Amino acid sequence: MKSALDVLVEPLASPGVMAAKLWLPFGSACDAKDQRGAHDLLASLLSRGCGPYNPRELADVVEGCGAGLRCDAQEDGLLLSLRSTLEDAELLLPLLAWMVLEPHLAPDQVALEKSLTLQMLQRQREDPFHMAAIAWRELAFGAGGYGHDPMGVECDLQSIERQQILPLAQRLPNGRSVLSLAGCLPDDIEHHIHAMDGFRGWPLVVEESNVCRLNYGTPACETIHLESMDTEQVVLMLGQATVPHGHPDDLVLRLLQCHLGVGMSSLLFRRLREEHGVAYEVAVHYPQLIGPAPFVLLAATGMERAELSLRLLLQSWDELRQTTLSQTDLTLARAKFIGQMAQARQTCSQRAERRVQLRAMGLRDDHDQRCMDAIQAITVDQIQATCQRWFQKPQLSLCGPPESLETLERVWAERHS
Template structure:
C-alpha cells in the first residue's frame, strides 16, 4: 500500500477538484503542558513550505483562485486543497511539501501563536465556550479530549519552532490518506505518482497512535462544573463520554441525537422552546470521533427560568433510558439521519473528507450505506438498550451568574442524593 494511500471519488462538477490529505495526529496527541501544539502546527503548514515562503505560497494559491488550508481536529490534521482540474498538477505538490518540508519560520510561528492566543481570549467571553470547556475538563480531565483543539492560552505562550519541530518531523512517516473528489482526470493516479514531491514518500508506521495519551485521564469524581460569568443567560450542558465512530451501538445513539436535536420537530426544541419557552437555543451534540465521543444536550436560558430548563433537560435525559421511542418518533429519526448524511456529502470537499475519515478510522468505504440499510432493523427496544448502556452517568457544566449557579447546583445535588 502506498503512502499516502490514494482514494478517488468521482463527482460531477464543473472542472473542480477537492483534495483532502489526512494525517493521524490531532489535538488529542498534544504533548502534556503544550496543549494547542497541533493546532498551531496546522496553521503554520499553509504559511510556507518547500521553496515557497508565506508570501510566495499565498500568491501561487490565490493566483489560481484556489484554496489551501490545514485544520487540526481532535483525531487528525486535515490538509485541504480546492482548485480547478487545470491547476491540479501545479498545486497538488503543495500538499506533499506542507507535510515533508514545512518552513515553520520563527516570525510566522510568533504571529500564528499570537493570533491563536487572542482567539482563545475572545472565546472566554462566550458563555457557550466556557460551558463547553468546563464540560470537557470535567469529563476527560487531562486526557487528549480534555481541551479545545486550539489549546490553552497559558501553554501556548512558550511554544516556539523548536517545540514544534518534533511534531512536524513525524508527519511524513505517518500512515496518511489522500482523497480526490470532483472532476478527477483518469490519469491522475499516474500523475501523482510521478510528481517529485510525492515520490519516495516514507512508508507509514501503521503504529501512529501507539504513543497517544489516554482520551480521558485524571478525571475526578465531580459531576458538576460551574463557571461564573456576568451574563444575561445561563448555558447548560448535560451529557457524558460514550463511544467511538463505528461502534455497534453508535447508530442507535445517532438516531437519539436526531430525535433530540435535529430540526424544529426535535424533542429538545418542542419541550424547551415550544411547550415551556425556557430556552433561547437547544442542541444535541454527538461528533464522530475515534475515541469516546461526547453525547451532550445543550440549552441556554434566562436566569429566572434556568432551573426549569435544567429540570426539563434532566427529565429528557432520564426518559432516554426509561422508555422506548414510539415507532413514529423512531421513523422520523431515521428520516432525519438519512437527511443529515445527504447534507454532509453535498460538496466535493465534504465527500473527500468523509472518505479519508472512514479510511483513517479503519471503516469500510460503504460504512454510511451499511448504516442506512441497518436502520430498518433497529427497533425501539434496541435504541432503549443502547441508551441504558451509554447514557446513565451524565455530567453537568453550567455558565452563568453566581446566583443562578448556586440555585442550579442545589438542584443537581438533590438529583445526586436521590
C-alpha cells in the same frame, strides 16, 4: 508494513472542480500534557510557507488560481484541504505534500501564529458556550487527549516555542496518512500522485514508532462544574462520553441525536422552546471521533428560566433510559438520519472529507450505505437498552451569573441526594 500514504479517488461529474483532503493522524489528542495547543499551532503554520514558496508566494499561488487551501487541527488528526479547478490541479496538488514534507516553520511565522491563537483564546473566554464546553471536556476526559479544545490552553501555548514544534512536524509524513480526491480529476490521477513534485519524497512505509498512542482520558470524580461569568444568559451542557464512530451502538446514538436535536420537530426544540419557551437555543453534540465521543444536550437560556431549563434537560435525559420511543418518533428519526446523510454528501469537498475520515477510522468505504440499510432493523427496545448502557452517569457544565449557578447547583444536588 503499510504504505505511508493511502490514495483514494472518486471521480464526480462536477463543472471542472476538484477537492483534495489529506489526513495526518496527529491531532490535538496527541498534544503533550504541558503543550496543549501544539498541534493546532503546527496546523496553522503549515500553510505559512512550504517547499519552494515563502508565505507571500504561497498565498499568491493559491489565491491567483482562485483556489482554497487550509489546514485544521481536530482531535484525531490534522486535515489539509485543497479546493481548485481541474486545470490548476497539477500546480496546486504538490502544495499538500510540501506542507507536510517541507514546512518552513519560520521563527517570525511561529511568533505571529502563536500571537493570533492567544488572542483568539482570550476572545473565547468571553463566550459562555466555549467556557461551558471546555469545562465539560475536563469533567468527561480529565487530563486525557480529549480533555482540552484543539486550540489549546492559554498557559501551555504561551510556553510553546519553535523547538517544540519541529519534532511534531518531522513525524507528520511517517504516520498512516490518507489522501482523498473527489470531483473532476485528471486521468490516472491515483498513479500520477506518487510521481508529482512533492509526493515523490513521501515515505513508502509507516514508522510504527511514530504512531500516536493515545489515552483519551477518564471522567473526573466531580459531576458538575460551575463557571461564573458576568452575563445574563446561562449555558447548560449535560452529557456523557460514549462510543467511537463505527461502534455497534454508534448508529443507535445517531438516531437519538436526530430525535433529540435535529429540526423543529425534535424533542428538545418542542419541549424547551415551543411548550415552555425557556431556551433560545438547543442542540445535541455528538461528533464522529476515533475515541469515546461526547453525547451532550445543550441549551442556552435567560437567568430567570435557567432552573426550569435544567429540569427539562434532566427530564429528557432520564426518559431515554426509562421509557421507550414511540414508533412514530423512531420513524421520524430514521428519516432525519437519511436526510442528514444526503446533505453531507452534496459537494466534492464533503465527499472527499467523508472518505478520508472513514479510511482514517478503519471503517469500510460503504459504511454510510450500510448504516442506512441497518437503521430499518433498529427497534425501540434496542434504543432503550443502548441508553441504559451509556447514559447512567451524566456530567453537567454550567456557565452564567453566580446567582443562577447557585440555584442550578442545588437542583443538581437534589438529584444526587
